[in-house]
Amino acid sequence: MNTFEWTNPTSVAEAVKLLRVEQEGAAARDQDGVPQPLGGGQDILTTMKERITRPARLVNLKGIRGLDKIEGNARRGLRIGALVTLTQLEEHSEIRRGFPGLAEAAQSIATPQIRNLGTVGGNLCQRPRCWYFRLEQVVCLKKGGTECYAAVGENKYNAILGGGPSYIVHPSDLAPMLIALGASVVVEGPSGKRTIALDKFFTLPKEGNVRRENVLNNDDIITEIQVPASAMAARSTYLKFKERSSLDFALSSVAAAVEMDAGGTVRQARIVLGGVAPVPWRAPDAEKSLVGKRLDAGTLAEAARLALQGAVPLEKNAYKVPLTQTLVRRALAKVGGATTA
Amino acid sequence: MQQPAKKMKKVMVPRVVDGKETMVEIEVEDTGDSPKWGPNNAHRLLNKNITRVDAPLKVTGAAIYSYDVRLPGMLYGRILRSPHAHARITKLDTTAAERIPGVRAVTVVPSAAVVEGSQKATEEADKKNPIKVGGTAQPASNAVLKIVRFEGEPVAAVAALTPEIADDAIRAIVVEYQALPHAVEARLAMKPDAPKVMPEGNIKAASKSGDREKVAAAIAGCDAIIEAEYSTPTVHHACLETHGMVVDYRGGNTATAYASTQGTFTIPGDTAKELGLPESAVTAVVEHMGGGFGAKFGIGVEGKLACQLSKQTKAPVKMMLTRTDEFLFAGNRSGSWQKLKGGAMADGTLVALDATQYRLGGLGDGSQANQPYVYRPTQSYREVSSVYTNQDSSRAMRAPGHPQASFAIECLIDDLAAKINIDPIVFRKKNLPDTIYHRQIDRGAREIGWERRNKTPGGSAGPLKRGMGCAVGTWGAGGGPSCVVDVNVARDGAVVVAVGSQDLGTGTRTYTRAIIAEELGLSISDVLEKIGNSKLGNANASGGSTTVPSLAPALKDAAVNARLAVAGKVAPLLGIKPEEVIFADGKLSGGGKSLAWKQACAALPASGISARGAWKEPLQARGVHGVCFAEVEVDIETGFVRPIKMVHVQDIGLPLNRLAVASQINGGMIQSLGMALYEGRVMDAQLGIMLNPSFNDYKLPGTLEMPQLVSIIDDEDLREAVLGVGEPSLIPAVGAVANAVFNACGIRVRELPITPDKILMGMMKEERQKS
């Protein structure tokens, strides 16, 4: 990796200052070499070693007190500090009971070693896994080049929904689940605090800046993730499909949460897909189709069909359509209490 | 006085060049009285489970690998690779790199060091295109690399105080490339208008045999015909210790090379040549090494660069490859593309096979066993050729060419069996003339519970479908005369056995001790082995599963000679003849008397006794079989394949250490499972580069992928001879897993690896055909 300056702020305000880019203008924050926050380092160290990112300065957030706590419960909702590790989430008894999908999502990530260090903030802000992006010598659109090589090249793992001009899939496993649970992030920047609903946090390449995956400015820090109390949280699940069980990213995943009445009829539902789009992909039509219905085979199949509506596979990833449909059905069956779908 | 003419005899032995095995006939002295192992079930230590002697060192991290060697004043080397698949270097300027503090030397890769296969073409191109080095124009005769022919081809190297500085320095070397057209995919390289990878053309015909018309006529008359294409991608050795070595040379008259190699004795010559020293001035040290699988012979381009840098700096240089280097230029198993057409009769007779086989070895020839592999249809035709592409040359990899061929033919056999509706193992037995396969098939079938299997592929209910598959393999596994073993018994009773051979992790250290201990009636801990050093007795490189069959006979011979020498000195104390002395339980006895080992050794001369051993042909044999069964579960709605159980039955003559043999067989099954379900190099055809050169993206099977592994040593093989087992254990599992997937879900995937996307696409196609 390139040499960089190491800084250890003890407050959020100080960290924000250290992240400021001296040059003016929007382009400055895409520029190679801008300072970057460091959480657990499980992603950024890999990109630095491969020289995909070359921050001139790392702003270590771990010296800031109070960002590593989980507060609240199923009744009040959760406040999760940005420095909370994935292991903390996975092992938290209140989360396991009241927000089972969130514990499942945390547990599905990487390896125990990585989960011991990886933080929630870092997980949401991790960079894509597209092969081309991860190779030092390839300068694709996302790295300031002019072409998306995946669009016409090896795109087995790329997006089938919301793609273009870049076709990454968002790699975070927490994000789809947190969105399904209606979470927001608290962000602090030079002009103070703001709260952003997580389903407005991630940006499609065609809407936002193709070089970034979210709405943050370079000197913004996520300090907290808020998960509201919800009637759906208890019936939530995260189904992640990996090509290889030992340590792998999702080929496709489904975060689902439902509220049902005593008779088994769905009151409300959330379905968010991972691994298929540049952002966690909400499936509102599928969600609506469930309301007022019992989760029988026909309902599940229809929801699965609707969830993948509009999918435009690339040359090598059409398999993601039936795969994700299966996962939608199975996730819903699971939260609905059925054993098979 | 006239010497009596030595009695000679001719024997066939494998000659392993760069891990490629060919059989040659040689003459050896017929000494007539070779020692014998005795019946396989009559050993005390051998043919039992022996814990490997280096296990404590390895599990505690105390074992020193080349990667761990740290010497005072040592520099770290790094290699700059070409980012292009094919390009002309128009400028190469090392000035900026040399200016970085901590950089001690920069060297440019000479043409002569170019990785195998690309050399000839490079030299031709060099003649035409002089380039600039360090800002000044160099004449072509300067032998500097001017054309790079694959992504990853080494261009230059640096030595620096730390690996981090070296990493920065290679990036500071300014290289200007003029990109040239490339072909990295075989199918594209075969087109008439494809860019020329080799000046003489991209396709090289290798061999042809059989009468194609007769085969076509025979197939036409068959009850069932299968015509299909099979392909396997380039896969990697994935040794946990990367290639490389530490050269300890400080400008004097001698040098030491700590090398991660499969051939201790392949190191001194190459190293000496680079350093300008006589071969005998270089010592190779290979105490422990982290895997080779066929890719580590000689010092390689990395070793040459290490020597150059060491020579320039007069300091030790450590040049261990990075993982990316390892994927890009340190070898791989060649890919394959096979077009097969076979026919069978309803009674289960395999009638004919027509095979077109392409070996896809990048800039190398690649390897592929000839079809119809172990099967013997009445008629067969095959043509084999190599297709060149702008990728690094393949190297030998554990059973070179066999899993590729076995996978294709075993899938075809299974498909034919399904078509004529006959049990695949009945079909196999009918068409395998060698009955050793029959007993191994029966044994494996019993172990896996073959009778439980799906009768119709894909026939079981529900989305989770189980299936079983079977496949067979063959290998040579014999040895040759190259090892010289010395045994020394000291007057204090210490026993040291010494030979330069390396332990690839396969257990050489352990059986080296065990054979001596067995013969002398001692326990394993009474013997100390010295191996992995080129100053010790000669040994062959470990390729072609030849280590055991080359080394163990010489160990046995040395052990017998040591026993006779000790007996000669001790017999008078017991009042008996030397041949009457019994060596057992740490004692020497006979004539009603008995002496403890140490007591007995006190009778030895002050210098102890020394005995030497050489290869004895009758102590080893050649030719093994091997059968694998696999059971998997396929989720047809996600395409996920869960390996459940694998069984491998292997004949191996006398298994020196059953634990080590079982371990080899397990490892073979695991590596095969990787090739069947997970692994494969992915190339971008347009950019000409490898997309997954890391352990994150190149998917090796991990602990969660492991099925129940059952390795069965075929003890019905009564040969009182040793054979190698490393390679045969890898061959059939690929086909067995592929057949199990087919049996489970009815989808035949003919392109490895069998990943969920391919199964789902297969399901989608089937549904479309139904509707």
Ligand SMILES: Cc1cc2nc3c(=O)[nH]c(=O)nc-3n(C[C@H](O)[C@H](O)[C@H](O)COP(=O)(O)OP(=O)(O)OC[C@H]3O[C@@H](n4cnc5c(N)ncnc54)[C@H](O)[C@@H]3O)c2cc1C
């Ligand atoms: C082998 C491997 C496998 C993995 N598998 C998975 C997987 O299956 N699923 C998955 O979801 N992830 C996976 N990851 C990705 C990732 O490492 C972890 O998810 C982890 O949570 C990242 O957190 P971190 O704190 O270590 O992030 P860091 O590496 O510290 O940071 C990642 C990015 O986020 C930024 N950042 C960190 N904290 C903040 C903050 N509070 N505010 C703003 N920006 C911030 C950093 O600047 C950086 O750009 C894997 C990683 C590896 C190396």
Ligand code: SF4
């Ligand atoms: S999908 Fe995005 S990251 Fe991948 S090649 Fe295209 S632009 Fe680059």
